[in-house]
Amino acid sequence: MRARRSWPDVLAGAIFIVIGAAFAAGALGYDLGTPLRLGPGAFPLLVGAIVAALGLAIVVKGLIAGEAITFGRIPWRAAAVITAALVFFGFTVRGLGFVPASAVTALLTTLAARVRLITALAVTAGLTAAATLIFVVGLQLRIPLLGPWLGA
Template identity: 75%
Template sequence: MERRRSLPDVLAGGIFVLIGGAFVVGSLGHRLGTPLRMGPGAFPLLVGAILAVLGLAIVVKGLVAGEVISFGPVPWRAVVLITLAVLFFGFAVRGLGFVPASAVTTLLTTLAGSRVRPLTVVAVTIGLTAAATLIFVVGLQLRIPLWGPWLGF
C-alpha cells in the first residue's frame, strides 16, 4: 500500500497551528479567570487551542492519508474581485455607510463568478445587503451608520 502525502493539507494545517498558537500565546498576557467567571484571555485561549488542534489533525491527515490533487487554472478574476471587495468594504464602510458599502461589496463578489446573469447579480446584492443590515445593524446593534458622510446624509 502506497502512502501519499498531501502538501496542501500539510501546509494549511501548519498555518492553522501557527495562527492558533499565536492566539494561545497572546491570550496568556491577559487574565484567564475561572470557568464560571472567564477573563478576557479565556476566549482567545480556547479558540486558539481548538484551531491548533484542528490544524494538527489536518497535518496528520495530510501526512497519513493524503490525496493527490490536480489543480486547475487559477481563477484570477475571482481572486482579484473578492480581494478588491474586501479591501473596498474595509476602507469605505465608515465614509459611505453600511448599506452602500455592503451593496458594492456584494456586487463585486457576485461578479467574481464566471457565469452570472444581471438579474441574479441584482437579486443577490439586494438580498444579501438587506440580510446583512438586519443581522448586524438591527439584530446585533452594531454602531455603524446606515448611510455615511460621503453621501451627505
C-alpha cells in the first residue's frame, strides 16, 4: 500500500526552504563573528538555517505521511484583538513609555483568550515586569519607563 502524498505540505515546505535559504544567503554578506562574540550575520544565518530545516521536515512529512493538516475555526476576535494590541504598542511606546504601553498590550492580548479579569491582571503584571527587566534593565534599551504623555 502506497502512502498518499500531501502536495500542499510539500509546497509549503518548499516555500519555507526558499525563504530560509534566502535569509541564510543574505546573512553571509555580514560578519558572522566568533562563537563567543557573534557578529551581525550570525542570528539571521541561524534563523534562516532553522527555517530551512523546518521546511525540509515539512516536505519529508508531506511526501511520507501524506495527510494534510486540518485546522478548526479561526478565532477572528482574538486575532483582531492581538493585532490591535501590537499596533497600539507600536504607536504609543514613545509617548506613554515602556511600562504603560507594554501593560496595556499584555492586558489586551491576555483578554483575547477570554480569561477571568483577575487572571488577566496577574498575567499582565508578570509580563510587564518580565519585559521591563529583560529589555530595559537587561538589554539596556533606551526607552523611558514613563513617557512624555504622562508628564514624565
